[in-house]
Amino acid sequence: MKDLDDETLAQRAGKGEAKAFEALALRHADRVFRMAWKWCGNRADAEDVTQEVFMKLAGKMHGYRPRGKFTTWLYQVTLNQARDHHRARKRRLRHESDFTAQQALLKDEGANDENAGPEKIAEMLHRLPEGEKEAVLLVVCDGMSHREAASVLGCAEKTVSWRVFSAKKKLTEWYGHAG
Amino acid sequence: MQDEEKIISLLRDERAPALGEDATRRIAHAATQEFIRTRPAAGGGFRQALAGMLRPANNDSGGGGLRAPVMAALLLAIFVGSLAVLSHYREMTGDRPQLAQDDAARQKTILAQFNAEFSGRVQAVISTDGHMQIVLGKRQTAEAQPIAISLAAGKRKVEILSFSGENVKVSLGGKELSFEALSDGGKGVILTGGKLFWTNRANSPQSVEGLKIRAKVLEM
Numbered sequence: 001m002k003d004l005d006d007e008t009l010a011q012r013a014g015k016g017e018a019k020a021f022e023a024l025a026l027r028h029a030d031r032v033f034r035m036a037w038k039w040c041g042n043r044a045d046a047e048d049v050t051q052e053v054f055m056k057l058a059g060k061m062h063g064y065r066p067r068g069k070f071t072t073w074l075y076q077v078t079l080n081q082a083r084d085h086h087r088a089r090k091r092r093l094r095h096e097s098d099f100t101a102q103q104a105l106l107k108d109e110g111a112n113d114e115n116a117g118p119e120k121i122a123e124m125l126h127r128l129p130e131g132e133k134e135a136v137l138l139v140v141c142d143g144m145s146h147r148e149a150a151s152v153l154g155c156a157e158k159t160v161s162w163r164v165f166s167a168k169k170k171l172t173e174w175y176g177h178a179g
Numbered sequence: 180m181q182d183e184e185k186i187i188s189l190l191r192d193e194r195a196p197a198l199g200e201d202a203t204r205r206i207a208h209a210a211t212q213e214f215i216r217t218r219p220a221a222g223g224g225f226r227q228a229l230a231g232m233l234r235p236a237n238n239d240s241g242g243g244g245l246r247a248p249v250m251a252a253l254l255l256a257i258f259v260g261s262l263a264v265l266s267h268y269r270e271m272t273g274d275r276p277q278l279a280q281d282d283a284a285r286q287k288t289i290l291a292q293f294n295a296e297f298s299g300r301v302q303a304v305i306s307t308d309g310h311m312q313i314v315l316g317k318r319q320t321a322e323a324q325p326i327a328i329s330l331a332a333g334k335r336k337v338e339i340l341s342f343s344g345e346n347v348k349v350s351l352g353g354k355e356l357s358f359e360a361l362s363d364g365g366k367g368v369i370l371t372g373g374k375l376f377w378t379n380r381a382n383s384p385q386s387v388e389g390l391k392i393r394a395k396v397l398e399m
Contacts, residue, residue: 018211025206025207026204029198029206030197033195033197033198050198054210062214062219136190171186172183172186175185
């Protein structure tokens with residue numbers, strides 16, 4: 001199974017082959033986790049999102065028909081799940097009356113776990129509008145071409161270019177002010 | 180410009196921690212269990228695949244999806260395709276029933292298509308000397324294993340696609356046959372009913388009660 005490419009494994013999984021699905025999950029769990037971590041900014045949420053992504057894939061893989069690269073679809077599912085998870089978390093926070101609990105969560109969100117490095121840039125990344133943040137995550141952090149990112153985000157290539165440009169402008173401005 | 184370069188460098192910096200081997204295995208295992216749990220049973224694969232194809236496109240639907248107006252044309256094409264394949268069976272001659280390996284995929288498809296068309300109520304698809312009959316019953320159990328059976332008496336032949344546990348009634352060479360088709364859970368098939376008892380084990384006779392019989396489990 002290890003020698004097979006993603007598309008072959010995905011097609012086999014689509015036909016019900018559990019080993020093929022497991023091989024895909026083992027191969028991509030770390031990739032999904034890293035993307036989720038960059039989106040969420042903390043390990044606990046990123047692990048939750050990773051788990052949710054693969055549980056979702058488990059239900060969606062049956063009858064899988066390739067319409068592009070498997071990883072493009074995987075990124076789409078990951079970003080959708082990260083968004084959903086984040087919104088659900090925000091809703092929970094809104095209904096949370098315990099102020100200290102909120103503070104603890106917010107503190108945790110900015111903590112960046114064991115990689116306490118440049119918190120400032122991480123915090124600024126999370127201040128960006130969702131579309132710009134995702135464009136930056138895919139293009140700048142993950143090294144995707146604008147075209148690939150456009151197919152993941154389901155928008156035009158020009159839109160990605162614009163979002164990346166706009167995000168860089170904002171980040172540079174905020175970084176300058178903060179410095 | 181220096182700031183921008185620094186920001187890009189910080190963003191590119193691989194700061195995200197690794198998931199770790201234990202967590203990777205735990206997540207993959209849980210998802211695989213869910214994959215197995217939600218895996219469609221016999222006949223369901225085609226139905227689910229069809230549903231996936233017809234699902235409106237959205238960002239995370241693996242099938243991409245066709246729009247609803249295509250549905251009628253697609254179903255019609257499937258139906259016509261099924262009839263074409265079945266007519267091929269009808270034209271087959273010779274007294275030895277044919278269950279070639281490459282037929283198995285087509286047989287599975289035919290059974291799955293009809294089963295999807297009739298909401299899982301297909302007991303058997305019987306093709307007898309140019310006449311095709313679909314036998315409907317109550318909704319089949321999800322785990323039912325599909326089985327292909329060929330019976331021949333002289334030049335007369337019946338091709339049956341059914342599911343394990345279903346009772347099949349056919350008329351062949353002036354004889355009325357009624358039997359239950361059973362899968363042993365592996366590749367074994369047992370046909371039993373009245374004076375008929377036959378299995379597809381290597382040492383079992385290929386001819387019983389004047390009938391040449393072949394049968395196999397169609398692995399889904």
